[in-house]
Amino acid sequence: MIKGKSTYNHLVKLLAVSEAIWWSLVLICYVLVPFDSWGVKLLHSEMLGLWLLIPALAALSWIQWRWKARIYEQYSGYGSTRMLWVKFEPVKAFLHYFLLRSTYFFIVLAMAQPVAGSRKVNGSKRVLDLVICLDISNSMNTKDMGGNQSSRLTAAKQAIGELLNQLKGERIAVVIFANDAYTQLPLTMDYGAAKLFVPDIETSMISDQGTNIGRALEVAQDQFKDTESGKAILVITDGEDHEALWKQQLEKLKKKHVELAYLGLGSTKGGLIPNNPYDESEGYKREYGHAVVSKIDKQGLTRMASASGSILVTSDSPFPNIYDIATNYKNAKNKQVMKVEFKVDKNYFYIPATLALLCMICYFFLPIIINPDKS
Missing domain, CATH: 3.40.50.410 (von Willebrand factor, type A domain)
Structure with a gap:
């Protein structure tokens, strides 16, 4: 079992690095390489404003981790029996946050409805x-x-x-x-x-x-x-x-x-x-x-x-x-x-929706996928 302070510091660094990498990629895709250059457009681009709630999710996770780290430090000398309810695995904690955040991210992207090309409809x-x-x-x-x-x-x-x-x-x-x-x-x-x-x-x-x-x-x-x-x-x-x-x-x-x-x-x-x-x-x-x-x-x-x-x-x-x-x-x-024959946009909302579903499934089955270390 990793100690509380070191666990907490490790998680904060992991959170900061992962978010920096994630949003850097999003920025590159959305600004430096616009959707228009791919022939892709968003029918409801205003929905992307909901991504602004992700920092709030990160802040809540950070508060929870800090609270767990303090509890762990407080009861670290009381034996394994008293420590069962304050187990603190950094990998599992981070993956919980990452999968929940990713689920929300892709749901918002699906709501923006990315479309590319068109198809004829009679x-x-x-x-x-x-x-x-x-x-x-x-x-x-x-x-x-x-x-x-x-x-x-x-x-x-x-x-x-x-x-x-x-x-x-x-x-x-x-x-x-x-x-x-x-x-x-x-x-x-x-x-x-x-x-x-x-x-x-x-x-x-x-x-x-x-x-x-x-x-x-x-x-x-x-x-x-x-x-x-x-x-x-x-x-x-x-x-x-x-x-x-x-x-x-x-x-x-x-x-x-x-x-x-x-x-x-x-x-x-x-x-x-x-x-x-x-x-x-x-x-x-x-x-x-x-x-x-x-x-x-x-x-x-x-x-x-x-x-x-x-x-x-x-x-x-x-x-x-x-x-x-x-x-x-x-x-x-x-x-x-x-x-009449008219053209409609090809909607690819199902791609981010599928990714959101996969992230949600992994979130619920994470305890089975990862076997936590026992101290």
Whole structure:
């Protein structure tokens, strides 16, 4: 049996030398020879900060060794019977620390997830391209929603915002139309951008007034360039289509398997169309000396929906319920399965994890592996 002080001093030196060698090698590997030069990178390099706890483990081991050395010195003259519980083998003590420290070291390295190279993976995803056609004819300024609380255009913007909140993964585009139509927002999955664009839409954006739903459907189809995606169009309007050109587009929509839906806004009682939506004191639209009363054209909307077998939802609420429309778009039958091939990093976390497991096994079986000397 080695005496306490000499044992303690031997262990401290062994600890200092081993740690110096260990961290010198780590420093060389991580700084002087960066992982990038090996084609290796760490997905979560911030996890390496947990290595800073290793000095705390070394400090605890040092405190324990010093305590054992003092106890050993105190009872060294009381015979082997009193010394059984204070046996102090330096090799075993150091290996216990080394294996425990190494286990923790490799676990942290595994958590950092070293990756190198990539591999191809085949998969599939369900995709849907949705184009929202928003009517911005002057009649959409009529305030007959919710008992004259807000305009149809305001309610339409509210409906689009709620729809965006319910969609997940669909690409969306926005087309504005009156007598002509324009793409306001091309297809995107950036719902945040859409939520910024939509509130700024006003009826003054198109000077050529009227309600040409057929033209809106024609412009909307220009967004469907990805043949592998599901296709859908949502028309938000008060239904006063003065052009009746939408029938010409139905056959094209059927050939392209485009699903069509309508959201009709306005009340059956109707309301006046303001000349200036921001200042009603400028009066209302008049024809033949009489104020024009704009009403939702439910018959026209029903006719259009029936002709294409489309969903039709009408509302006179300032917060239209678009649950049925959103549910229909989220339904898997409306989405096409598109095969995709993508690359993923080759993750080698299992190598340090295996080393950690081996160190832990050796830690538990160390008393069997090493037979301590008996004094």
